[in-house]
Amino acid sequence: MKLIDQNIDENMIKFLVSSAEKFDTIPDNFFDLYVISFGLRNVPNIPNALQEAHRILKPGGRFLCLEFSKVQNKILSEIYNLYSFNIIPLMG
Numbered sequence: 001m002k003l004i005d006q007n008i009d010e011n012m013i014k015f016l017v018s019s020a021e022k023f024d025t026i027p028d029n030f031f032d033l034y035v036i037s038f039g040l041r042n043v044p045n046i047p048n049a050l051q052e053a054h055r056i057l058k059p060g061g062r063f064l065c066l067e068f069s070k071v072q073n074k075i076l077s078e079i080y081n082l083y084s085f086n087i088i089p090l091m092g
Contacts, residue, residue, distance in 0.1 A: 020049040029058045037066040 016026075020036060020043050034053050043049040053063050068084065071077040 021045055021052060022048075023052055023056055026056045028055055029061075030056050031061060032058055033062050033064065035064045035066075038068075040065060040067055 014031075016023075020039055034057055036049075036053070040046055040049060057063060071080045
């Protein structure tokens with residue numbers, strides 16, 4: 001869904017590409033929303049990245065993380081794969 005279709009002013013949104021472990025230019029309690037997709041698995045120090053996310057979020061701000069992992073239990077893995085390959089794409 002595009003922002004323009006939701007009547008959201010594009011100037012109200014700031015996108016940032018940066019290291020998740022250190023946001024040098026962002027003050028504390030700055031963002032209302034922090035979204036990271038497939039990023040935590042590639043961060044060398046996950047606790048540092050989460051601490052930094054917490055630092056830059058305003059009180060009551062939201063942290064949204066999209067990650068996938070492997071399920072060890074065979075039955076749950078089959079259920080997860082059905083969900084992952086059939087339901088998630090429909091939601092996207």
